[in-house]
Amino acid sequence: MTRVAAVVLVACSVAPFAWFASASFKGPREIAQRRPTLVPLEPTLDGYRGAVDKGLAGWMLNSLIVATATTLVTLPLAAGAAYALSRTRMRGRRILLGLVLAASMFPQVTLAHTLYGMLQSVGLVNTRAGPVFPYVSLTLPLAIWILASFFREIPAELEEAARIDGAGPVRTLVRVFLPVAAPGVFTAAILTFIYAWNEFFFALVLLTGNDVRTLPPGIATMPGQYTFPWGEIAAACVLATAPLLAAVLLLQRRIVSGLTAGAVKQ
Amino acid sequence: MLRIALAGLLLSLPQEPAPVELHFLMWKPHQREAWTRALRDFEKLHPRIRVRVEEGPHSSSELHAMLVTKLRARDPELDLFLIDVVWPAEFAAAGYLDPIDDLFSEEERKRFFPGPIEADTVDGRLVAAPFNVDAGLLYFRKDLVKAAPETWNQLAEQAAAITARHPDLFGYTGQFDRYEGLVCNLMELIRSNGGRMAPSLDERAEEAVAWARDRLIGPVAPRAVLNQRETESREIFLQGHAVFHRNWPETWKIANDPARSKVAGRVGLAPLPRFEGGRSVSTLGGWQLAIASHSPRRAEARALVRYLAGFDVQKRLTLETSHGPSLSAVMDDPDVLARFPHFAEMKRVFFAAEPRPRSPDYAELSDRLQQTLYAKLTGAEDGVAVLPALAPMAVLGLLVFYLSRGRRA
Amino acid sequence: MRKLGPWLAAPALVTLAVLAAVPIAGALWQSLFHETSREPARFVGLGNYVQLARDPEVRNSVLFTLQFVGTSVVLELVLGLAAALVLHAKFRGRGLVRAAVLVPWAIPTVVAAWIWRYVFDDYSGLMTYASDVSWFSDPFWARTIVIVADVWKTMPFTALLILAGLQTISDDVIDAARIDGAGPWRRFVHVTLPLLRPALLVALLFRTMDAFRVFDAVFVMTRGKSGTSVLQFLGYKALFDQGNYGKGAAISAVVFLLIATMTVFYVRSVPSRLMEADR
Numbered sequence: 001m002t003r004v005a006a007v008v009l010v011a012c013s014v015a016p017f018a019w020f021a022s023a024s025f026k027g028p029r030e031i032a033q034r035r036p037t038l039v040p041l042e043p044t045l046d047g048y049r050g051a052v053d054k055g056l057a058g059w060m061l062n063s064l065i066v067a068t069a070t071t072l073v074t075l076p077l078a079a080g081a082a083y084a085l086s087r088t089r090m091r092g093r094r095i096l097l098g099l100v101l102a103a104s105m106f107p108q109v110t111l112a113h114t115l116y117g118m119l120q121s122v123g124l125v126n127t128r129a130g131p132v133f134p135y136v137s138l139t140l141p142l143a144i145w146i147l148a149s150f151f152r153e154i155p156a157e158l159e160e161a162a163r164i165d166g167a168g169p170v171r172t173l174v175r176v177f178l179p180v181a182a183p184g185v186f187t188a189a190i191l192t193f194i195y196a197w198n199e200f201f202f203a204l205v206l207l208t209g210n211d212v213r214t215l216p217p218g219i220a221t222m223p224g225q226y227t228f229p230w231g232e233i234a235a236a237c238v239l240a241t242a243p244l245l246a247a248v249l250l251l252q253r254r255i256v257s258g259l260t261a262g263a264v265k266q
Numbered sequence: 267m268l269r270i271a272l273a274g275l276l277l278s279l280p281q282e283p284a285p286v287e288l289h290f291l292m293w294k295p296h297q298r299e300a301w302t303r304a305l306r307d308f309e310k311l312h313p314r315i316r317v318r319v320e321e322g323p324h325s326s327s328e329l330h331a332m333l334v335t336k337l338r339a340r341d342p343e344l345d346l347f348l349i350d351v352v353w354p355a356e357f358a359a360a361g362y363l364d365p366i367d368d369l370f371s372e373e374e375r376k377r378f379f380p381g382p383i384e385a386d387t388v389d390g391r392l393v394a395a396p397f398n399v400d401a402g403l404l405y406f407r408k409d410l411v412k413a414a415p416e417t418w419n420q421l422a423e424q425a426a427a428i429t430a431r432h433p434d435l436f437g438y439t440g441q442f443d444r445y446e447g448l449v450c451n452l453m454e455l456i457r458s459n460g461g462r463m464a465p466s467l468d469e470r471a472e473e474a475v476a477w478a479r480d481r482l483i484g485p486v487a488p489r490a491v492l493n494q495r496e497t498e499s500r501e502i503f504l505q506g507h508a509v510f511h512r513n514w515p516e517t518w519k520i521a522n523d524p525a526r527s528k529v530a531g532r533v534g535l536a537p538l539p540r541f542e543g544g545r546s547v548s549t550l551g552g553w554q555l556a557i558a559s560h561s562p563r564r565a566e567a568r569a570l571v572r573y574l575a576g577f578d579v580q581k582r583l584t585l586e587t588s589h590g591p592s593l594s595a596v597m598d599d600p601d602v603l604a605r606f607p608h609f610a611e612m613k614r615v616f617f618a619a620e621p622r623p624r625s626p627d628y629a630e631l632s633d634r635l636q637q638t639l640y641a642k643l644t645g646a647e648d649g650v651a652v653l654p655a656l657a658p659m660a661v662l663g664l665l666v667f668y669l670s671r672g673r674r675a
Numbered sequence: 676m677r678k679l680g681p682w683l684a685a686p687a688l689v690t691l692a693v694l695a696a697v698p699i700a701g702a703l704w705q706s707l708f709h710e711t712s713r714e715p716a717r718f719v720g721l722g723n724y725v726q727l728a729r730d731p732e733v734r735n736s737v738l739f740t741l742q743f744v745g746t747s748v749v750l751e752l753v754l755g756l757a758a759a760l761v762l763h764a765k766f767r768g769r770g771l772v773r774a775a776v777l778v779p780w781a782i783p784t785v786v787a788a789w790i791w792r793y794v795f796d797d798y799s800g801l802m803t804y805a806s807d808v809s810w811f812s813d814p815f816w817a818r819t820i821v822i823v824a825d826v827w828k829t830m831p832f833t834a835l836l837i838l839a840g841l842q843t844i845s846d847d848v849i850d851a852a853r854i855d856g857a858g859p860w861r862r863f864v865h866v867t868l869p870l871l872r873p874a875l876l877v878a879l880l881f882r883t884m885d886a887f888r889v890f891d892a893v894f895v896m897t898r899g900k901s902g903t904s905v906l907q908f909l910g911y912k913a914l915f916d917q918g919n920y921g922k923g924a925a926i927s928a929v930v931f932l933l934i935a936t937m938t939v940f941y942v943r944s945v946p947s948r949l950m951e952a953d954r
Contacts, residue, residue, distance in 0.1 A: 002761055002764045002766060003766065005760075005761045006761050006764075006766065006768075006772050009758055009761055009772065009775070010771075010772055010775040010776070013776050013778050014775050016779075016790050016791065017778060017779070017790060019790075019794065020790040020793055020794075023793060023799070031799045032505075036801050077687040078687060080682075080684060080685075080686055080687060081683065081686075081687035083683050084684035085684070088683070099688070100691070101938075102938070103695045103696075104884070105884040105934050105938055106695050106931065106934075107888045107907055107927065107930045107934060108888060108890065108907065109907045109914070109923075109926070109927040109930060110699055110702045110910075110927035110928065110930060111694075111695065111698040111699065111702070112698075112914060112927070113698075113701065113702055113705060113914055113920060113924055114697065114698035114700075114702060114705070115694070115698045117701075118698075120339055125339040125341075126341055133694055134694065136690060136694065137695045140687055140690065140691055141691075144687065194781065197783070198782075198783035198784060198785075200783070200785055200891040200894070201891070201907070201911070205335065205911070208332050208335045208339075208341070209336075209343065210320065210321075215783065216783050216891070219785050219786065219789070220788075220891075220894060220895050223323070223497070228497065228498055228501075230793060230796075233793075234789075234793070237786040237789055240786060241781065241782050241783065244783075245781050245782075247781075248774075248780075249774045252770070252773055252774045253770070256773060256777075256835060327916075331916045334712070334915065334916065334918055335915060338712065356713065356918075359712075359714075360711075360712040360918065443900075445898070488809075489797075489812065490809055492809055492811075492812035493797055493809060493811050493812055626713045627713070629916060629917040629918065630917050630919065633912070633917065637732060644812045646813060646815075646901075649731070649735055649902070650735050650902060652738065654742065655739065655742040656738075656742075656745075657742075658742055658744070658749055659742075659744065659745035662744070662749055665752070665879065666940070666944055669875055669876055669879070670872070670876060670944050
């Protein structure tokens with residue numbers, strides 16, 4: 001029974017994507033025909049060529065830059081807050097947690113207008129740096145939450161030992177604590193990166209030039225001038241997803257444990 | 267001594283001014299080579315200026331969003347751009363456009379088709395220059411259709427007769443997706459029935475819309491047209507799957523290009539049909555050249571505007587892309603008429619093309635119109651009944667309540 | 676270390692204050708003005724909100740957004756629970772199944788939206804082969820497809836959260852119940868489910884807040900036509916396409932208030948001991 005359910009689960013999860021991926025290898029004529037074929041009868045790489053033509057490579061690079069920048073900013077900030085939350089007896093931890101939780105629910109459109117004005121006044125609209133600002137504020141809560149869960153698991157004796165050995169607070173943090181917390185940091189980094197890579201709203205609004213666009217708005221506004229370029233769209237989607245899929249499949253265990261670690265404690 | 271002499275020599279040499287890079291935002295051209303040639307020739311005439319083209323989306327609605335975002339951000343890489351004929355009022359009111367009254371004299375303005383010039387004149391100032399004229403036209407398979415229909419009902423009858431003989435064909439394709447094109451298509455139907463669209467639909471308008479809903483979409487045109495814009499609806503015609511097709515003038519060249527069209531050489535062109543007692547109406551479309559008010563290169567942009575709106579370039583581009591020129595004299599030119607004999611009649615259509623409602627708030631006006639029209643066409647009001655809408659939330663609330671109450675087993 | 680705490684947390688807090696709290700306040704303030712790209716700001720108090728209340732398009736958008744949130748979240752919870760149970764079971768190839776289930780989650784939402792739009796496309800669509808319906812021009816189907824796409828994409832996340840909860844349930848408790856003679860259904864309802872409550876609630880909370888912010892799928896699949904307009908999309912249209920800043924700000928404030936209300940409801944009804952608390 002479980003086996004059947006597992007098969008159904010896998011099929012439902014993978015089939016739609018596989019179907020679309022097969023379209024990326026089909027020419028317009030085969031796509032337009034009514035009878036669907038899973039394996040292309042006349043496979044072609046035109047879709048991929050067309051997608052690259054429209055600027056896919058540039059979009060990927062921009063996504064990489066923006067997502068990396070976001071992760072590099074969010075992680076240290078989150079680590080600090082998570083540490084304060086989970087390992088110090090700082091006052092107002094509950095409030096901090098509440099604020100962090102509150103921030104995770106802010107709708108993008110509500111942030112958009114003022115944030116746009118702020119970025120515009122410093123000339124950062126339509127630059128790769130622009131989206132990093134809203135992305136950091138959108139990823140901080142989740143990163144803090146994950147890191148706090150991980151940090152909580154680490155025995156308190158670790159810092160005690162370090163202090164006894166004469167290490168100052170900063171040294172303790174960097175040399176002793178962080179290496180042990182590395183898996184949590186890694187997980188938070190992956191999730192932050194994935195969020196920034198996939199983010200659409202701010203990318204759409206802040207990046208209008210094709211040379212600075214990231215993948216999501218590039219792919220979303222792809223429709224072409226001749227026919228509806230399903231082959232190209234599918235190819236672009238496959239290429240956009242491939243790195244993420246590879247990362248997720250390889251790091252599947254890490255991600256699962258990251259999301260599930262300390263999520264619920266009695 | 268030598269050093270001073272050298273310095274003096276260097277300073278006295280004429281300085282080569284750095285080339286100015288002009289950023290031109292336009293939609294993806296169908297015939298890119300024609301454009302490239304025209305722009306390269308401009309650069310030869312003005313060696314100091316380099317034109318850098320950025321291609322935006324082909325759809326008017328998408329381009330609008332993109333332009334608004336860039337103009338609001340005072341994008342430094344935006345000097346000259348194309349705007350749709352319904353945007354000047356909005357863009358001028360927002361202060362995005364640099365007025366160009368000095369660029370064209372009264373005499374010169376009369377040489378353009380009146381519709382676009384009027385659209386480009388806001389509060390007495392000329393804020394954009396007409397680049398091309400678009401008007402809705404009826405394309406048809408002249409190998410299947412003996413005489414172009416004069417009324418919409420005739421079109422439906424002819425389509426029915428032909429598709430009876432050729433069951434694999436659709437009768438008609440047009441643009442009925444929920445976007446600006448819907449307003450254009452339906453305006454042609456509504457006004458040709460003597461109806462009025464704004465501020466609200468009158469009786470004759472409702473009649474025309476009902477006809478489209480019941481007699482056109484479904485029986486004659488596939489329901490898929492409700493999700494189609496220019497590109498998709500044209501493709502069906504180009505593939506030879508449609509008898510009649512409504513689109514803008516540039517489709518003529520595409521439809522007769524054997525590389526793109528399976529029906530090249532078998533395409534006829536006519537003014538759009540009307541309803542009995544009405545007159546044939548074409549929606550006025552067309553793109554205007556506009557200069558960004560924040561651009562530091564307005565002088566160079568003006569040069570490009572005069573060039574692109576000049577007779578020579580208009581003639582060349584008309585010959586090579588079959589767009590409707592903004593200068594009426596181009597349509598009288600012998601070379602043009604030789605290539606496009608139907609232009610003689612098209613000139614009348616262009617003169618008579620009717621503009622859409624004019625307003626600085628056109629974006630919202632059009633959006634509401636699209637909403638209303640689309641809801642009527644799909645035969646389903648977009649309204650959400652309250653109960654089905656809130657029921658899932660109620661279930662959710664109950665779930666939360668149930669899960670949080672109760673004790674351990 | 677105690678003294679270090681506030682300093683460590685400060686940068687993150689300041690960032691959130693500047694990049695989140697200030698813009699929210701800004702939106703609320705802006706919503707009290709009539710301002711467009713063509714007209715300067717003019718104080719109108721609650722005028723924008725009154726206009727929104729009278730606007731049928733806004734009303735429909737609110738209703739569909741609520742319908743979307745309720746339907747999606749409930750479906751994701753039920754399906755996520757089922758999936759979690761499968762993922763929790765021990766069988767060969769479990770890692771592979773887990774990886775496969777993560778596929779929809781790893782895909783950008785715009786890609787997921789394209790996939791489902793393709794499946795229901797009028798000409799190329801798989802579903803169109805089966806039926807002649809013009810899916811996206813029919814409000815019922817358009818809304819359904821938008822919901823399906825969202826559930827497909829985010830169900831893995833819910834499944835993972837619930838899986839976490841399942842993993843904390845020790846086998847002894849289940850075994851004890853079995854020894855007591857409880858069948859699988861009773862075991863599930865009376866032992867597993869109650870122990871899963873915290874996980875389910877966390878999943879519900881996160882997913883609800885997220886579902887209110889739906890935008891990507893609507894943009895890509897329908898641009899809000901056929902009754903699929905959701906609030907974030909309406910706000911985007913007003914702010915970035917129509918240049919109506921006052922109206923857009925008011926719409927965005929409404930979204931924010933809806934989410935805030937839901938969150939307060941959750942926090943009120945869930946006893947704090949069930950939510951994660953710091954030691």
